[in-house]
Amino acid sequence: xxxxxxxxxxxxxxxxxxxxxxxxxxxxxxxxxxxxxxxxxxxxxxxxxxxxxxxxxxxxxxxxxxxxxxxxxxxxxxxxxxxxxxxxxxxxxxxxxxxxxxxxxxxxxxxxxxxxxxxxxxxxxxxxxxxxxxxxxxxxxxxxxxxxxxxxxxxxxxxxxxxxxxxxxxxx
Ligand SMILES: [Zn+2]
Numbered sequence: 001x002x003x004x005x006x007x008x009x010x011x012x013x014x015x016x017x018x019x020x021x022x023x024x025x026x027x028x029x030x031x032x033x034x035x036x037x038x039x040x041x042x043x044x045x046x047x048x049x050x051x052x053x054x055x056x057x058x059x060x061x062x063x064x065x066x067x068x069x070x071x072x073x074x075x076x077x078x079x080x081x082x083x084x085x086x087x088x089x090x091x092x093x094x095x096x097x098x099x100x101x102x103x104x105x106x107x108x109x110x111x112x113x114x115x116x117x118x119x120x121x122x123x124x125x126x127x128x129x130x131x132x133x134x135x136x137x138x139x140x141x142x143x144x145x146x147x148x149x150x151x152x153x154x155x156x157x158x159x160x161x162x163x164x165x166x167x168x169x170x171x172x
Pocket of ligand 1: 006
């Protein structure tokens with residue numbers, strides 16, 4: 001086998017949770033199942049952006065909105081009792097993106113472990129965070145509750161991705 005990109009003949013294995021890829025030893029070009037290659041490239045993009053891959057599905061969707069400027073994010077850490085979150089601000093003076101995101105949060109709510117909210121704060125301008133909100137949780141249970149909220153990330157991302165492809169999204 002030769003590298004599709006550079007013709008080199010030596011490869012190394014790259015293990016992903018979903019399966020195995022071959023990377024060219026010379027140019028790192030990935031070879032394998034197309035879904036695996038896509039996942040590998042997605043991981044590289046997250047790494048380049050310095051974003052934890054566990055929050056990346058949500059991060060990349062928000063980053064794709066022209067009205068939204070994405071800031072700091074975290075995949076969360078149950079042991080340190082840090083919930084997953086994404087900070088963002090709006091490039092234009094419009095509430096439309098918040099409205100759409102709120103509708104998607106409502107749509108996803110039934111499928112999620114935690115209640116996710118958009119929180120507003122003033123930090124040299126209006127800034128927002130998308131994060132789970134925990135009500136009256138016993139501090140001892142917080143790590144477990146955060147772990148469940150981390151599982152909400154792919155659920156919320158897939159709801160958001162679906163909504164973004166629907167008519168109401170582009171028309172509102
Ligand atoms: Zn190569």
